Every structure is written in structure tokens, then in C-alpha cells.
Amino acid sequence: MTLTAVRPKAGGTRERRAPRRRWRYAGTVAVFLLPSLIPLTLYTLIPMVASFWTSLHEWDLITEMRWVGLGNYLELLGDAGTRAAFLHTLYFIAGYLPLVYLGGLGLALLLNRAMPGRGLLRGVYFLPVITSWVVVALMWKWLLNPASGVVNWALGLFGVSGPGWWTDPDWAMPSIIFASAWKDLGFVMIILLAGLQAIPKEFQEAAMVDGATAFRRFRHITLPLLSPSSFFVVVISLINGFQVFDQVKIMTGGGPGGATQVVVSQIYDLTFRYGRAGAASALSWLLFALVLLVTIVQIRGQKRWVTYG
Amino acid sequence: MSQRIRVAASLAAAALLATACSQGSATKAPSGEGGKVTLRYFTFSAAPDHVKDLDKIEKAFEKENPKIDVVVETAPFDEYFTKLQTSIAGGTAPDTFELNYENFVTYASAGSLLDLDTVKGDGDPSVYAKESLDAFQRDGKQYALPASFSTVVLFYNKDLFDKAGVAPPTADWTWADEQAAAAKLTDKKKGVFGDFQPVQFFEFYKTLKQAGGEFLSADGKKSAFNGPAGVKAAQWLVSKVGKTMPTEAEIGGTADYDTNLFKSGKLAMWHNGIWQFAGLKDAAFTWDVVVEPGDAAKASAVFHNAVAASSGTKHGKEAWAWARFLSSSNTAATTRVESSWELPPVADQAVLSGYLKDPKPANRQAVFDSLKSIALPPVIKRQQEMQDAVTKQLTEAAAGRKPVEEALKTAAADVDALLS
Numbered sequence: 001m002t003l004t005a006v007r008p009k010a011g012g013t014r015e016r017r018a019p020r021r022r023w024r025y026a027g028t029v030a031v032f033l034l035p036s037l038i039p040l041t042l043y044t045l046i047p048m049v050a051s052f053w054t055s056l057h058e059w060d061l062i063t064e065m066r067w068v069g070l071g072n073y074l075e076l077l078g079d080a081g082t083r084a085a086f087l088h089t090l091y092f093i094a095g096y097l098p099l100v101y102l103g104g105l106g107l108a109l110l111l112n113r114a115m116p117g118r119g120l121l122r123g124v125y126f127l128p129v130i131t132s133w134v135v136v137a138l139m140w141k142w143l144l145n146p147a148s149g150v151v152n153w154a155l156g157l158f159g160v161s162g163p164g165w166w167t168d169p170d171w172a173m174p175s176i177i178f179a180s181a182w183k184d185l186g187f188v189m190i191i192l193l194a195g196l197q198a199i200p201k202e203f204q205e206a207a208m209v210d211g212a213t214a215f216r217r218f219r220h221i222t223l224p225l226l227s228p229s230s231f232f233v234v235v236i237s238l239i240n241g242f243q244v245f246d247q248v249k250i251m252t253g254g255g256p257g258g259a260t261q262v263v264v265s266q267i268y269d270l271t272f273r274y275g276r277a278g279a280a281s282a283l284s285w286l287l288f289a290l291v292l293l294v295t296i297v298q299i300r301g302q303k304r305w306v307t308y309g
Numbered sequence: 310m311s312q313r314i315r316v317a318a319s320l321a322a323a324a325l326l327a328t329a330c331s332q333g334s335a336t337k338a339p340s341g342e343g344g345k346v347t348l349r350y351f352t353f354s355a356a357p358d359h360v361k362d363l364d365k366i367e368k369a370f371e372k373e374n375p376k377i378d379v380v381v382e383t384a385p386f387d388e389y390f391t392k393l394q395t396s397i398a399g400g401t402a403p404d405t406f407e408l409n410y411e412n413f414v415t416y417a418s419a420g421s422l423l424d425l426d427t428v429k430g431d432g433d434p435s436v437y438a439k440e441s442l443d444a445f446q447r448d449g450k451q452y453a454l455p456a457s458f459s460t461v462v463l464f465y466n467k468d469l470f471d472k473a474g475v476a477p478p479t480a481d482w483t484w485a486d487e488q489a490a491a492a493k494l495t496d497k498k499k500g501v502f503g504d505f506q507p508v509q510f511f512e513f514y515k516t517l518k519q520a521g522g523e524f525l526s527a528d529g530k531k532s533a534f535n536g537p538a539g540v541k542a543a544q545w546l547v548s549k550v551g552k553t554m555p556t557e558a559e560i561g562g563t564a565d566y567d568t569n570l571f572k573s574g575k576l577a578m579w580h581n582g583i584w585q586f587a588g589l590k591d592a593a594f595t596w597d598v599v600v601e602p603g604d605a606a607k608a609s610a611v612f613h614n615a616v617a618a619s620s621g622t623k624h625g626k627e628a629w630a631w632a633r634f635l636s637s638s639n640t641a642a643t644t645r646v647e648s649s650w651e652l653p654p655v656a657d658q659a660v661l662s663g664y665l666k667d668p669k670p671a672n673r674q675a676v677f678d679s680l681k682s683i684a685l686p687p688v689i690k691r692q693q694e695m696q697d698a699v700t701k702q703l704t705e706a707a708a709g710r711k712p713v714e715e716a717l718k719t720a721a722a723d724v725d726a727l728l729s
Contacts, residue, residue: 061398063419147561164558169710256557257705272391274694275415277398 055281062275072282082283084258085266086290088173092262093241095177100237101230103181104188111189112196122193126186133183137250140179141166166252169259176247176260183247184240188233195229196222227306235298242291263287346627347378349403350635351393354457354614356383358587359650369640370631377627390693397421402619405628408453410613411686413445418690422452423618425632428625436637441654445615453615456636457651460679461515461610463487463602464571464579464670467595469494469501478578480678482602484519484545487578491553494577503553505567506580508546508707510696511610511686516542518684521605525687530728535721541604543703543713550707557708571596582612583676586649590669597670600679609679610686614651652676691727698723 055072057065076082111122128136143150144165152162165175199222207217223230245264248254254261254269261269263283270280355363360383367379382403384392390412396402408416416422434442441455463478470477475490491503506512513534514524522538525531534542550556560566568585570576574594580601589596601609616635618628635641639660642653646664653660665673689695702720705711711719 060415060419061394062416062421141562145561146558147563149561167558167561167708255704256708257701257710272394273697274691275394 051281051284054278055285057278059277060275061271061277065278068278072279073286076279076282076286081258081261081266082286085261085263085283088260089242089244089262091173092177092180092244093238095174096180096241096244097234097237099177099181100184100188101233103185104233105192105230107185107189108192108196112193122190125189128183129186129190131183133246134250136183137179137247140175140182140247141251144175144179167256169256172252172256172260176244176251179251180244180247184237188237191233192226192229195226199225224307228308231298231302231306235295238294238298239291242287242294345376345378346624347380348405348624348627348631349380349382350616350631351382351384351389351396351403351406353384353386353389353407354584354651355381356385358584359648362644362648362650365644366635366638366641369638370634373634374627374630377631379631397619397621400621402621404622404624405616405618405631407456408615408617410444410615411688411692413453413615413617414447414688415690415692416617417447417452421620423620423622423625423628424450424452425454425618425629426451428618428629429633430626430630432633432637436655436657438654438656441613444613445617453617454632454636455613455615455654456632456641457645458611458613458654459583459651460612460676460683461580461582462598462600462675462679464581464585464589464596464598466571466574466577467597468574469577469594473577477597478599478602480600480675482599484602484604487602488548488553491549491578495553499575501575501577502555502570504549504578505554505570505576506546506549507567508550508703509700510703512546512580513542513699513703514686515601515608515610515684516545516604518608519601519603519606520545525689529687529689532721532724532728535717538605539717539721540713543706543717545604546703547707547713551709557704582610583649584651586670597672598675599672600675607682608684609682611680611683613654689728694727695724698727 054065056067056069058068058072059065107125111118111125144152146152146162146164146167149162149165151165155162163171166172203221203225204217207221212220243264244262245268248260248262248265249268252260254265264287267280267283267287270276270283352363360381363381367381371377371379389407393402393406402421437455441458442451445451445453445455463482465478467477470490473494475493478487478490487504494503495501517524517534517539520538520542522536522542523533526533555566555570563569567576567579567581568588571579571581572589572592574592583598600607616632618625618632622628637653637655642655642657642660643663645651645653646660647667649664649667652664655661661677664676667673687695699720702711702716702723706713706716
């Protein structure tokens with residue numbers, strides 16, 4: 001149907017029928033788009049507009065909204081709690097991104113080699129990715145329990161007194177970073193593994209014939225040809241990093257002493273704990289602006305390091 | 310037709326569809342069979358220990374009011390107000406719901422509550438204890454009916470006291486007595502702790518009053534706790550941690566850690582509410598309660614819960630009948646008393662005296678004695694933020710990350726900012 005619609009027929013009939021055919025074409029496209037357009041509109045576009053509208057108001061969810069214009073934005077920009085939340089989020093990303101990328105790359109390189117049990121191992125490393133964050137966070141919270149956790153018990157066997165993994169403000173964020181990297185490692189691994197397998201063997205063989213060392217082959221063939229996959233993984237991980245919430249909510253609840261309060265947990269608290277939906281919406285938009293900015297910078301910057309083909 | 314118009318048109322169509330969908334779901338009210346009115350009731354105080362008791366009250370109410378079908382929904386206290394707020398915002402508020410004294414002002418001033426005088430039927434207001442009834446009035450309107458109250462007392466494990474040869478607590482005890490006993494009773498090798506008093510807002514405003522201080526200034530416009538009494542109260546709470554009480558790291562975020570510690574016979578003294586009585590019925594040791602020790606003065610925390618009706622309910626009269634029954638009927642009062650499910654705020658002392666008949670704990674009189682000098686929580690509009698700010702600073706001090714004075718100074722500045 002689509003084929004006949006786009007293929008022009010000879011003769012003057014084309015002029016006369018064109019608008020009608022175009023309409024039919026648009027209708028066809030619309031029918032195919034609707035299944036994704038409806039949920040997108042319902043659950044993304046309308047809420048986005050609503051949240052922007054809310055961000056211009058003071059609203060405790062139970063009283064009438066009160067117009068404050070940009071008041072929420074101005075208050076948030078001067079607020080120490082907001083600054084701390086952004087700093088904690090950046091701290092999380094600074095720890096999480098290198099860990100998850102390098103760890104995933106290492107795993108991908110390892111599991112790209114011929115070895116027994118390779119398929120099984122790939123599956124095992126991917127398991128945490130498809131496991132619910134609630135399960136993973138509770139498990140790590142239990143393993144890292146300062147008083148009765150397995151990790152501190154094991155450290156105790158060597159005479160080391162383990163820290164208060166999530167009760168000590170210095171250790172709480174590293175604990176969350178570690179648990180997050182552990183969970184997402186498999187995702188990065190799978191994407192990079194696919195990227196590695198797309199690299200033609202001939203390049204490596206040719207370089208080997210020329211006497212290139214393993215390191216040089218990795219540096220000058222594997223890494224550049226893997227860069228599109230790396231780019232994808234970094235963009236996705238960074239966005240995930242900005243939106244970190246589940247693990248924080250479950251493992252520390254933003255504590256101890258606010259040391260792990262990130263932007264999204266701040267948004268949650270503002271809305272549901274403090275009844276300040278307007279300020280929370282404004283903070284959501286500030287986060288959106290930051291993520292958008294970072295993503296644009298990344299897409300612009302990709303020309304410098306991403307090689308296609 | 311240009312691309313842009315096409316996109317815009319499909320968007321508009323989708324938006325129309327979306328609004329059409331969303332309108333249908335929220336306004337549909339549940340209606341029972343055969344002309345029965347279904348009345349939703351949302352509560353935090355029933356689960357998990359008293360669901361059956363609430364069920365009993367509900368059955369009795371439905372027997373008297375065959376046209377009303379009460380549907381109970383419960384949530385744990387920590388999530389209760391999040392859910393209530395969201396359901397009000399979403400237009401699906403329950404017809405009737407429980408409110409505590411601290412949150413009553415917020416909901417009443419937001420216009421979320423039905424003025425119960427507009428729907429009330431026959432019923433004598435003098436069945437209620439007057440102070441309780443007055444606590445849930447605002448601008449001369451009765452927005453909720455008091456349903457239960459409870460106090461915080463000092464629980465103690467008598468066996469541990471006897472074993473250590475320490476005289477058990479009396480009503481005359483002061484902080485110093487408590488501290489001396491706690492030190493003697495703590496035996497870390499056996500995992501026994503002498504004392505447990507949570508380091509948070511609710512304990513602080515009370516110990517502050519015990520130390521002779523006030524939380525807010527008389528006009529309620531400024532914090533008043535950052536002074537000698539405040540430092541003394543905070544010091545008292547913080548000084549227990551790591552000495553006679555486990556640290557935050559030792560507790561490790563375990564839910565109901567203190568309850569289980571006491572139940573397992575490894576905690577000598579425990580500051581907690583009388584709602585714990587029912588759960589301790591089968592404890593394998595002798596335990597009792599006394600009025601909390603004071604310092605400059607005695608002061609006990611009183612928690613007050615009430616039943617309110619949503620301003621959006623379509624069944625105002627039924628809502629009032631249920632609120633009235635739940636708060637003051639003989640069935641409700643005796644059920645609460647018999648199951649030690651807090652206390653009914655009724656004027657009839659004969660009903661309350663039934664509370665004393667239960668042999669455990671022996672000194673039940675302490676519950677009534679504690680009412681002689683009470684500390685009511687300070688209430689402001691931004692209540693939760695205030696509670697969190699104070700708890701956060703006290704936790705910092707308890708973990709040794711900040712000196713008490715500095716923590717209080719920060720907390721006072723935070724509270725002042727919330728009041729401005």
C-alpha cells in the first residue's frame with residue numbers, strides 16, 4: 001500500500017490525485033504511529049507541560065495552586081540544599097561512570113575471547129541488569145550492613161574493622177556507587193561486546209602481519225572502532241547517573257546527615273514529604289536543563305573521538 | 310499539508326483522547342449493592358496489631374447502620390501521609406481518614422476537611438473529653454472528632470534490674486537516676502543495653518520541656534530551643550548513644566530494632582508509647598512502666614489521633630456517623646481499652662477505668678499519671694521540614710560529627726527559615 005502511494009504514476013492523473021493520496025499516506029503513517037504516540041502523549045508530553053505549569057506555582061497537593069512565577073526557580077538557585085543535591089549527583093557520576101565503563105569494557109574484552117563457559121558467564125553478568133533495583137539495593141544494604149553484614153564480617157576475619165558502609169557519610173556515596181556499577185556492568189558489557197564483534201577480523205590480522213603489539217592493536221584499532229558503542233554507553237550511563245534515585249532511596253534514604261541526597265531524591269522529598277510540588281517541578285526542570293546541556297555538549301564533542309565505519 | 314501542521318493535528322487528537330480517558334476514571338465513586346453507601350476509611354493506627362479490633366468496631370457499626378458499608382484501607386505511618394496527600398491531589402481522597410494532631414492544622418487550613426457540624430446528626434458532644442474535642446477545632450469549626458490518644462512512658466525489664474541488683478525506676482526518678490541505672494545495667498559483652506531513647510524531633514521537644522525549655526517563642530514566630538535548656542536536652546539524648554544505648558551503625562537501619570531488643574530481654578529501659586502494650590503481652594520476662602523521669606520538670610508526650618471526613622465526600626452524613634461511632638461509641642471505647650489499643654478520649658471515667666483492670670503492665674496507673682503534665686508537639690505549617698531539620702542535626706551530634714551546640718545552632722537557623 002505504501003509502495004503504491006509513493007510511486008508516481010505516469011500521466012496527468014498524478015496532479016489531480018496527489019492531495020488525496022497524500023492524505024491517505026498521512027493517515028497510514030498516523031495509524032502506525034498512534035500506538036506509541038498515545039502513551040508518549042499521555043505519560044510524557046502532557047505531564048511535562050503540567051509539570052512546567054506546576055513549577056510556576058506554590059502547590060502543596062491539597063490546597064489550590066498559588067502563582068509565584070519564577071519564584072521557585074529563584075529560591076532553588078539560591079538554596080544550599082539544592083546545591084548540595086547537585087554536587088552529590090555529580091559526585092555519584094564521577095565515581096559511577098568510570099567504574100561502570102572501564103569495568104564493562106574489561107568484561108567485554110574478556111568475554112570476547114574464546115573460552116569455556118563464555119555464554120554462561122555473559123548471561124551471569126547480565127543478570128543484575130534485569131533484576132529489580134529494589135532487590136539489588138536491599139541485597140547490597142544487607143551485605144554492607146555495618147553491624148551484621150557479610151562484608152564487614154569477612155573483613156573482621158582479617159582483623160579489619162569495616163566502616164559503617166551506609167551509616168558513615170564518607171562511605172555512603174561510595175557504597176551506592178559501587179552497588180550501582182555492579183548492577184549496570186552487564187549492560188555496558190553487552191553493548192560493548194556487540195561493538196567488539198562488529199569489528200572486522202581483517203583489521204586485526206593485517207595489523208598483526210605488520211607486527212603491531214597487542215597494546216597498539218587495542219589502542220589504534222579496537223578502541224577507535226568501538227567508539228560508537230562507547231559513545232552510546234557513555235551517553236546512556238550519564239543520563240542514568242543524573243537520574244539516580246532507587247538505590248539512594250532504598251539504601252540510605254538520602255542520609256546519613258543528607259550525605260547522599262541527590263537531585264531526584266530531593267525532588268521526591270519536596271513533593272511527597274514536604275508537600276512542595278511546585279518547587280519539586282522547578283527542580284525537575286533544572287535537572288532536565290542540565291541533562292540536555294550535557295547531552296548536547298556530548299553530541300557536539302563526539303566528532304572529536306567517535307569514529308564511524 | 311505541511312509536516313508541522315500534520316504533527317500538530319495528531320498531537321491535538323491524542324491530547325483530546327487523553328483528556329477523555331482521564332476524566333472517566335477519577336470521578337467514579339464506588340457504590341455498594343442494593344442502595345448501600347460505601348464509605349472508605351483510611352487509617353495508620355490499625356495495622357498491624359489492631360486490624361481485628363478495628364474490624365470488630367466496623368462490624369458493630371454496620372449492624373447499627375445497615376445502609377453503610379465501611380471499607381478500611383491501611384498504610385504504615387511512614388507512608389500514610391504521602392498516600393493521603395496524593396489521593397487528595399488526585400481527587401480520589403477517602404471519605405473518612407485518620408489524622409494526627411501534628412498534621413491536623415495543615416489539612417484543616419488547606420480546606421481538605423469537611424466541617425463536621427454541617428453534617429452532624431444526634432449526639433451529645435459532652436461524651437468527649439473537652440480538651441480532646443477542642444484540639445481538633447479550627448476557627449470555631451469541628452473538623453475532626455478525637456478518636457484515640459496515647460502517651461509515652463518509660464518501659465523497663467524488671468528481671469534485668471533484679472539481676473543487676475539495681476532498684477527499679479519510680480515516678481520520682483530524674484535523668485540522673487536513669488543515667489546511673491543505665492550505666493550499671495549496660496553489659497555490652499552480653500549485648501545488653503541499659504537505655505533506649507530515639508534521637509529525634511519527638512524526643513527532643515519533650516526532653517526540652519523536661520529541662521525547662523520551650524521549642525518556639527510565645528508568639529510562635531521564632532525558635533526558642535537554642536539555649537541552655539536545649540543544649541541540656543540534646544546533650545541528654547546524645548550522651549546515651551554508644552554508652553548505654555547502641556549507635557546508629559550498631560542498629561544498622563534494622564526495622565523495629567528497639568522493639569526486638571526489648572522483647573528479647575536485652576534492653577533494660579525503653580522510652581516508648583503505650584501502643585506497645587499489646588505487642589509485649591507474651592514477653593518472657595516481667596516488665597512494667599513508670600512516668601518518664603524528668604529533669605527541671607516532668608513532661609510526657611501525648612499523641613492524639615482523630616477521624617476527619619474529606620471535604621469532597623458525597624456521603625457527609627454517613628461520614629459523620631462513622632466518625633462519631635469510631636470515636637465515641639461504647640463498642641469503640643471498650644474495644645480500644647480491652648485491646649490496649651491506645652485510649653479513647655471519652656469523658657466517662659468508668660470506661661477508662663476498665664483500662665486499669667488488665668494486669669499487664671502492673672503499673673497502668675502511670676499512663677493516667679503521665680497526663681498530669683504533658684508536652685504537646687510544636688506545630689507549624691511546614692511541619693515535616695521542621696521535624697526533619699531537627700532530627701538531622703541531632704543525628705549529626707549523636708554520631709559525633711558535630712558538637713551539640715553547633716548542631717542546635719544550625720537546627721535553630723533552619724527552623725527560623727521555615728517560619729519566616
